Amino acid sequence: MGSNEPAAQGEWTPWTVLSTIPHPIEENSSSPVPFFHLLERLKTTKREGWRRFGLDCAESISDHMYRMAIITMLAPPSLSSRLNVPHCTKMALIHDMAESLVGDITPVDKSVSKTEKARREGATMDYIESTLLRNVPGGTLSGGEIRRIFQEYEDNQTLEAQFVHDVDKVELLLQMVEYEREHGKDLSEFAHVASRITLPEVKQWADAVMKERQHVWNKA
Numbered sequence: 001m002g003s004n005e006p007a008a009q010g011e012w013t014p015w016t017v018l019s020t021i022p023h024p025i026e027e028n029s030s031s032p033v034p035f036f037h038l039l040e041r042l043k044t045t046k047r048e049g050w051r052r053f054g055l056d057c058a059e060s061i062s063d064h065m066y067r068m069a070i071i072t073m074l075a076p077p078s079l080s081s082r083l084n085v086p087h088c089t090k091m092a093l094i095h096d097m098a099e100s101l102v103g104d105i106t107p108v109d110k111s112v113s114k115t116e117k118a119r120r121e122g123a124t125m126d127y128i129e130s131t132l133l134r135n136v137p138g139g140t141l142s143g144g145e146i147r148r149i150f151q152e153y154e155d156n157q158t159l160e161a162q163f164v165h166d167v168d169k170v171e172l173l174l175q176m177v178e179y180e181r182e183h184g185k186d187l188s189e190f191a192h193v194a195s196r197i198t199l200p201e202v203k204q205w206a207d208a209v210m211k212e213r214q215h216v217w218n219k220a
Contacts, residue, residue, distance in 0.1 A: 012120055014127040017101045027131045032139070035132045041100040048104040050175075053185055059175060061099050068092035068171045072164065079201045084160055087149075091164045094146055095153040098124040118154070125150045166202035169193040173209045181216050 018025060026034040042062040050058035072088040096104075098121035105117050112120075125147050133143030153161050176190045191213070194206045 012116075012123075014101050014124050025132070028135055029132075030135045030137065032133065032136045035128065035136070038100050038128070038132065039097075042097070045099065045103060048106050048109070049172075049190065050179065052106075052108070053179075053187060055179060055183065055185075058179070061096050061104060064171060064175070065093050065096055067174070068095075068164070068167050071167045071171060075163065076201045079163065079199065082159060083163060088160050088164055088167075090141070091149050091153050091160060092167060094149045095164060095168070097128070097146070097150065098122075100124070101127070121150075121154075162198055163202070166197045166199050169197050170202055170205050170209065173206055173213075177209055177213045177216060180213065 023037075025037055039062075042065070043060050045061050046056070046058050047061060047064060069089050069092040072085060072092050075083055075085055075088070101124045102117070102120045105112050129143035129147040133146070136143070152158060153164060156162060156165055172190055172193055176187045179185060180187050191210070194210055197203050197206050
């Protein structure tokens with residue numbers, strides 16, 4: 001294992017996580033296979049918000065991103081006419097990629113500040129771009145493009161990024177209602193995200209989901 005910059009003693013870096021992996025990921029390869037192995041961690045890392053409610057078999061990070069990607073492709077005409085939809089789909093599949101090493105740090109986790117979380121995620125995406133994919137030729141999605149799409153989502157200035165942020169919230173609301181319906185748990189802690197959706201078309205989706213939720217609890 002190497003590093004791009006010397007880390008301060010005790011500072012989190014991608015290599016502090018990579019050093020704990022039983023089968024080390026090959027770096028600076030001309031093959032994308034090591035990157036593919038890194039993505040496996042998104043399949044096995046659970047979303048922490050649900051685990052706090054005892055849902056230990058809850059969705060993984062990649063489960064969440066997969067449904068988000070499908071949702072982007074169903075943008076209503078009033079939005080899709082203004083959006084680069086394929087770009088949104090890429091963004092949905094990339095936006096949480098840094099959690100492959102950082103993990104799912106939720107807002108209630110006060111052990112890691114928002115600034116530190118952003119630093120760790122940026123360092124992970126730099127690692128993917130400069131160490132895992134730098135020497136990989138060809139393909140339609142380079143390490144540099146992955147890094148740029150991630151940053152576009154983080155900056156949240158383009159319509160595409162704003163749409164994907166809203167889709168992220170709708171996907172969470174869907175999962176909230178589904179777990180409430182299946183397990184009978186009150187997950188109202190997550191319901192507030194509906195009020196943070198900005199685009200009218202996505203608000204309509206959120207309103208429909210919240211009406212479903214009301215029906216679930218009226219029957220309880």
